[in-house]
Amino acid sequence: MNRGANGSGVNGSGANGSGTAADTDRAGAAGESASLAVEGLVAGYGEVIALDDVTVAAGAGGITAVLGANGAGKTTLLRAVSGMIKTRRGRILLADHDVAGRSPEQIVRAGIAHVPEGQGVIPELTVEENLRIGMMSWRRGPRADRVAALEEEYARFKPLADRRRKLASTLSGGERQMLVIARALLARPRVLLLDEPSLGLAPRVMAQVMDTVVRLSREHGLTIVLVEQNARSALAIADHGFVLNLGRVVASADAATLAADVALRHHYLGF
Ligand SMILES: Nc1ncnc2c1ncn2[C@@H]1O[C@H](COP(=O)(O)OP(=O)(O)O)[C@@H](O)[C@H]1O
Numbered sequence: 184m185n186r187g188a189n190g191s192g193v194n195g196s197g198a199n200g201s202g203t204a205a206d207t208d209r210a211g212a213a214g215e216s217a218s219l220a221v222e223g224l225v226a227g228y229g230e231v232i233a234l235d236d237v238t239v240a241a242g243a244g245g246i247t248a249v250l251g252a253n254g255a256g257k258t259t260l261l262r263a264v265s266g267m268i269k270t271r272r273g274r275i276l277l278a279d280h281d282v283a284g285r286s287p288e289q290i291v292r293a294g295i296a297h298v299p300e301g302q303g304v305i306p307e308l309t310v311e312e313n314l315r316i317g318m319m320s321w322r323r324g325p326r327a328d329r330v331a332a333l334e335e336e337y338a339r340f341k342p343l344a345d346r347r348r349k350l351a352s353t354l355s356g357g358e359r360q361m362l363v364i365a366r367a368l369l370a371r372p373r374v375l376l377l378d379e380p381s382l383g384l385a386p387r388v389m390a391q392v393m394d395t396v397v398r399l400s401r402e403h404g405l406t407i408v409l410v411e412q413n414a415r416s417a418l419a420i421a422d423h424g425f426v427l428n429l430g431r432v433v434a435s436a437d438a439a440t441l442a443a444d445v446a447l448r449h450h451y452l453g454f
């Protein structure tokens with residue numbers, strides 16, 4: 184179930200089917216929704232196999248939750264998709280173009296932005312300097328475009344606008360989370376990978392972050408992969424969910440079905 188987001192989010196994605204070398208830069212036009220499919224992915228750290236033949240898919244313009252206990256492999260999955268760690272086997276298809284093996288910079292340019300766990304801002308830079316890092320993948324373009332892009336994020340995240348000249352170290356946890364999401368959006372992605380955005384936030388702030396995620400999907404057609412240990416909150420906004428356990432997918436179903444599965448909740452989701 185994709186709550187109709189699939190149909191409305193895709194604007195003529197059939198136009199990019201030719202698959203030339205130029206697709207390294209961008210698989211399809213900007214502003215277009217894109218699906219993400221991970222097939223048979225194997226990845227790890229030295230001797231540790233953290234992902235063992237993982238296959239997951241995120242529908243274009245939808246919210247896909249990736250759930251599972253601590254150590255299940257959720258963060259490793261996002262790191263592999265964003266090129267931060269090497270994949271040993273498998274494909275990572277962004278709108279049908281395999282981006283496995285590409286560098287993090289190439290993957291950002293292709294349209295995948297990653298918000299790592301832990302609200303990782305650079306504390307000794309100002310809010311605006313942190314945001315500008317998100318535009319490093321832009322090759323060219325007039326200064327006015329960059330200013331306009333920043334203003335767009337300030338309009339989306341008002342607390343950041345008020346604090347644009349302040350050091351990021353002065354921000355609250357919720358504001359830091361806004362900052363890292365805004366920074367990722369400034370790369371103009373079509374797929375946004377979010378690693379535990381609710382971690383450590385007060386319930387009210389967490390609800391705001393989840394609202395933002397919903398708006399990015401519904402209003403902007405962004406394809407969102409939402410990694411959460413807080414399965415209940417994630418399933419409340421997701422279309423589809425996958426459950427990882429010890430590096431393997433143990434369940435895949437629409438969000439309502441997962442949320443209603445008492446045994447699954449008990450064994451893997453902790454609610
Ligand atoms: N940098 C690392 N070096 C070695 N092992 C790691 C590293 N990061 C994660 N792991 C291991 O990989 C497995 C998956 O971890 P991770 O992807 O962080 O899980 P999750 O995000 O679901 O909590 C765990 O067994 C963890 O100990």
Ligand SMILES: [Mg+2]
Pocket residue numbers: 257258259300
């Ligand atoms: Mg993690």
